[in-house]
Structure formats: C-alpha cells, structure tokens
Amino acid sequence: MNAFFCVRKLEPVGWIFAAMNFVFLGCAMALGIFLVVESVPILRSEGLSFWLGENWWVGESFGALPMICGSLIVTGLAIFFVLPVALSGALFTSEYLPPSFRRKVKGVMELLAGVPGIIYGLLGVSFLTLGVKDALNLLDGNTFFTAGLLLAIMILPTVLTLSEDALHSVSYEFREAAESLGLTKLQTALRVVLPQSLPGIVGAVLLGIGRAMGETIAVMLVVGSLDRVPGFNLFVSGQTIPSKLGREAAEALGSGLHWNALMGLGLTLFLVVAIITFSGHLFIKRCNQ
Amino acid sequence: MIQFKNFAVAFGERKVVQELTFSLSTNSITGIIGASGSGKTTFLRALCRMNDRINNFSVEGSVFIDGMDVYRPDTDVYALRRKVGMVFQKPCVFPKSIFDNAIFGVRDKLPKKERPDLVEKVLREVFLWEEVKDRLGEKATTLSQGQQQRLTLARTLAVGPKVLLMDEPTSSLDPKSTAAIERLAQSLKSRHTILWVTHQHDQAQSIADRVLVIENGQVTPLSTPIVPPEKSSSFTKILQGYPE
Numbered sequence: 001m002n003a004f005f006c007v008r009k010l011e012p013v014g015w016i017f018a019a020m021n022f023v024f025l026g027c028a029m030a031l032g033i034f035l036v037v038e039s040v041p042i043l044r045s046e047g048l049s050f051w052l053g054e055n056w057w058v059g060e061s062f063g064a065l066p067m068i069c070g071s072l073i074v075t076g077l078a079i080f081f082v083l084p085v086a087l088s089g090a091l092f093t094s095e096y097l098p099p100s101f102r103r104k105v106k107g108v109m110e111l112l113a114g115v116p117g118i119i120y121g122l123l124g125v126s127f128l129t130l131g132v133k134d135a136l137n138l139l140d141g142n143t144f145f146t147a148g149l150l151l152a153i154m155i156l157p158t159v160l161t162l163s164e165d166a167l168h169s170v171s172y173e174f175r176e177a178a179e180s181l182g183l184t185k186l187q188t189a190l191r192v193v194l195p196q197s198l199p200g201i202v203g204a205v206l207l208g209i210g211r212a213m214g215e216t217i218a219v220m221l222v223v224g225s226l227d228r229v230p231g232f233n234l235f236v237s238g239q240t241i242p243s244k245l246g247r248e249a250a251e252a253l254g255s256g257l258h259w260n261a262l263m264g265l266g267l268t269l270f271l272v273v274a275i276i277t278f279s280g281h282l283f284i285k286r287c288n289q
Numbered sequence: 290m291i292q293f294k295n296f297a298v299a300f301g302e303r304k305v306v307q308e309l310t311f312s313l314s315t316n317s318i319t320g321i322i323g324a325s326g327s328g329k330t331t332f333l334r335a336l337c338r339m340n341d342r343i344n345n346f347s348v349e350g351s352v353f354i355d356g357m358d359v360y361r362p363d364t365d366v367y368a369l370r371r372k373v374g375m376v377f378q379k380p381c382v383f384p385k386s387i388f389d390n391a392i393f394g395v396r397d398k399l400p401k402k403e404r405p406d407l408v409e410k411v412l413r414e415v416f417l418w419e420e421v422k423d424r425l426g427e428k429a430t431t432l433s434q435g436q437q438q439r440l441t442l443a444r445t446l447a448v449g450p451k452v453l454l455m456d457e458p459t460s461s462l463d464p465k466s467t468a469a470i471e472r473l474a475q476s477l478k479s480r481h482t483i484l485w486v487t488h489q490h491d492q493a494q495s496i497a498d499r500v501l502v503i504e505n506g507q508v509t510p511l512s513t514p515i516v517p518p519e520k521s522s523s524f525t526k527i528l529q530g531y532p533e
Contacts, residue, residue: 177381177441180339181394181448182371191393192383 035270038263045257050264056227056244058252062261064268066227070144070240071269073230074219075212077148082156082208087201090163095189106164112157121218124150129222138235142224145234150222151215155208162207166200167193199284206280213273216242241269290315291336291452291482295350298328298335300343305331307506308350313499318474318483320493322511323503329486330378332503333454336484337373338366355451374450378457380437382429382444387421390429390440394448411443415473435466442473453477455485459492471496 010018042050046062053063093105128150133141170193178188194201224237225247245262252258291313298306305328313319323329331340338359340346352359354373371394382390391408392399399407408425412418417439421432429440438458445453455474459467474483474496487493493500493511500511 171381173377173379173381174383176339177377177383178393180337180370180375180377181444182367183394184367187397196384 032270035263035267038260039267040260042257042260042264046261050261051268054229056261058258062257062264064241064261064265066229067239067241067244067265068268068272069229070223070238071213071242071272073144073234073238074147074151074223074240075209077145077234078151078155078212079205079209081149081152082159083205085152086156086159086163086204086208089160090167090201091189091194093160093164094167095185095193106161109157109161109164113161117154117215117218120150120154121221123153124218124222136235140224140237142222142237143235144223144230144238147219147223147238147240148234150218151212154215154218155211158211159204159208162204163197163201166197166204169200170196198287202280202284202287206277209276210273213269213276214242216246219243220246241265290353290355291484292353293350294352296352297349298331298340299347299349300331301345304506306335306503306508309508310350311508313482313484315482316478316480317498318478318485318496320497320500320511321484321486321503322488322490322493322500325488327503328506329503330456332508333456333484333486334375336452336454337370337375339370339375341366371448372450373452373454374445374448375454376438376442376445376456376458378460380434380441380461382432382437382440384428384430386426387429387432387440388425391443392447393444407447411447412440414446414477415439415443416469417443433466435462435469438462438466438470439473442470446477451481453481453483455483457486457488460488467492 042062046053050062051064051068053061054065055061055063056066093102097105124146129141129146131141132138132143132146132149136145167189174192174196175188178192179185183191219240220243223240223243225239225243226237227239227244228236230236230238245265248258249262252262293309293311296306296309297304321329321333334340335348336352336354336359348360351361354369357369357372358364359369359373383393385393388404388408389396391411392404395407396404409418409422412421417436420436421427429437432440438461442453442458459470462470471492474485477483485493485497490500490511501508502511
C-alpha cells in the first residue's frame, strides 16, 4: 500500500525509472512462469521421482538426482576452496596494501572477474584435469574435484573483489577507535572490520555461488559428464545441472518430454539458487539485528 | 608527566607545531584551544601516534609520556596507546552490546568472570551505570549521543590509560550531555592527566588547570585567569538538575 502511494507521487522522470524497474520484475516473473509451464509435463509424468530418481534414460525415465547432487557438490567444493583464499586476500588488500597498490590489485581482480567461463574451461582442460590426474594418480582427471577447483579459480576474483569492497567500506572511524585502544592492525581487522563487513561478504559469496551454480561450459569440459550419484567420492566423473543442459538442450529442443525434463532441471536450478539467496538475505538480516 | 623537548609536528613542509619545549604535570587538565585548522587535533593525535599512517606526517624532537619516549623507533605503539587513551570528537561505538563495547579493548586479556566487575567499574566512573545497568546486552547504538560519548570514554578507561586525550569530546553533544562530560573530566583528573581540545574558550577556562593556545604553529599559555568550574556559566546553569 505504501509503495502504491509512493508511485502515485512520482515525478514524470520517476515514472520512467519505475517502468524500468517493472521491466526487470517482469523479466524475472516471465522466466519463472516459462520454466514452470515448460516443466509441468515432466512433473506430471514423473512426479517426485523426477527429483529423487537416479536414472536419466531418454524415452524411459528422467531422474534429476545425479545432476542436483553434482551441482551442490561442485559448488560446495568451490566455496570451500575459495572462502579462505578470498577472505585472506580481501583483508590483506583492504587493510595492508598502500592505496595506489590496492587500486592496481583491484583492477587486475576486476579484469579477471570479467573473463568468460570458456577461457577458464580451456585452462581447466589443458592443465587442471591433467594435473589432478597425475597428482592423485587417477585414471581420469575429469572429476567433481577438478570441476570444484576450476570453479573456485573462476569465482575467486568476483568473491575477492566484492569482499574487499565490503571491508574497505567500513568507516575509518571504527579502525581508529579500535587502534586507539591498543589493538593491533590484525586485531582491528578481525574484530572490527570483518564483523561489520559480513553482510557485504555474504553478498559476495552469494554472487559467487550464483556464478558457480550456473557455470555451464567450463564445468562441462572438466566434470566428466557421467549421470550418477557420486556418494562420498569426489574423485569420480559426474554431472551438474548446467553441464547436462549444455550437452542435451540442442538435441532435445522440440522433442517433447526430454525437453520438458531439461526445463525441469532449469526450474530446479532456479529454485536452488533462489533458496540459497533467500537464506543469505535472512542471514544478513540477522547480522544487522 | 608529559614532557616536550623541541617537539615539532609537520605535514610535509608545513609545520603545525614548532619547537615546543615544556612540561605538563600529572593529574591535571590542560585545555588546548585554537582556530579551526590550527593543528589542535593533529597535535593531540601525535601524542598517541595516531598520525603515523599519514603519508607526509613527520615529527622532530621528542615527547616523553611517563618516561616513555613516544617517537623512539623501538617504542611499542600498541602499548603506548594503552597508556595514552584517546576520545574522539564524534562518539564511535562498535555495533555490539553496551557490555561488549565497555570491555572491547581488554576482552582478550581479561578472564570472563572478571569482565562484569570491570564493566560496572568503568560505567560507574563515567556516570553511565545507573542509566544502562538493566540493558547491558542492548546494542550500544541505541544510546543517545551523550551516552555514547560517555561509553567511549568508559571503553578507553577500561584499558587503564594514564593520559586521556580528548578531542572536542562535547562538540556533537547537547548542553546537558556536555555538562556531564565536563563534570566527568573533573572527576577523572585525580587519576589521569587530561588534554582537552576545544573550540570554546569558556569551556577550556572552566574545566582546565592550564590553557594552551595553538596559533601559527606556536603553542603558548593563555594569560587570562582561569575561572573555577563552579563559576563557569555553562557549567552551573546546565548542571542544575543533572543527576548526581
């Protein structure tokens, strides 16, 4: 109701801004509706076993569990690898580097954050798969572990630079207040700066998760593309939702239930990312209280 | 005792304080006044080395606080800052509870069971205990500006400094809170040496035992006789009705 009254009082330019906002909201809604509508046939046909089934045999059954597990494992691994590196790097860049050097580091990070996934994918195929295979003495280097590691490298610049922004935006007054009490620079960083920038860091990690969850081509090149639930072994080939979509979307277009099953996978990814983002916002809200 | 020997403070070529040689006695309040930009705050911050990180900041000569040479290369800056506490112009409380704010500087060194006693002690010292004793767990940001300033002072006192540097601590406060902080400074004088920077001549004269004027890099004592606190206009008028 309040929002309605706000909109009524808008100036003419404000209406244009409001319209742009509705374009964005409209796109998000259209995407959701499209995915739901396209997924209905497979959900009617398979029911809950679409999400719980382990077998994906085109024309017989469509079980998405291997892809759901794969996506969660690969993203979890990426976050596990990236968090300590990104947080330490962000703290060092924000709190210890002189301003001129900090700007240079930030420039490089922002450049790396914009590098397309295919470039990372090619690097992964060329070096990472072979490196993992040789280092761990595996038959095949295309594993969940390799995909998680590659995703970590991919999202590191994004998480690092956004976390650094969050740390750097903490008012200088707080640092001075802490240092005037005899706290060292490290104590100030850990006890004052880090807790205050936590919402921003969570936002950075969420963005990283979003990119990791949705990355198609780089993961497709190194994950092995085998539809199976991996159990506790991370050093086997597998499949993620985007890599499955990337492999089969072109051939499934217009093929009935196969296409609907892929749309069902898209809807699942959409929901998982939405749940993670929502949980992150709840966490930020709690932090702010 | 704070002793300056040919002490000079400069930003690049610009000398903020020139060739200062004098002593400040222990357990006294020294008011420092001067026009905006005259270098009062820079001078004060130099005593706890808060300017060290500024690029073109430099000092000459030496300053001794309680026998410790502040600018000797091997001086432990963190130990110095525990000895020389600073209260800033704008109260800056951490977004934590009142309790956590009060012991923020000593939390790691103090056993858990001793913390409540210290919190009570320092909050009593700044006349804040009665106002917050029932809501120590609440966020410090819910306090008024005046209460926040007293809390930052309590936080500084908890570290156990011998010298208190107060940089215009009442400039963002209402008259009632100002009077409370002024009264507080008087009560702390018996245990601390206080340097109080202010814009207001009458405030400096009413609270300080000695007033120094910073002008064009020169630090000189103010010749006007000091008005006893109880005769100061702001002090008496405002303090009437303020809880003891």
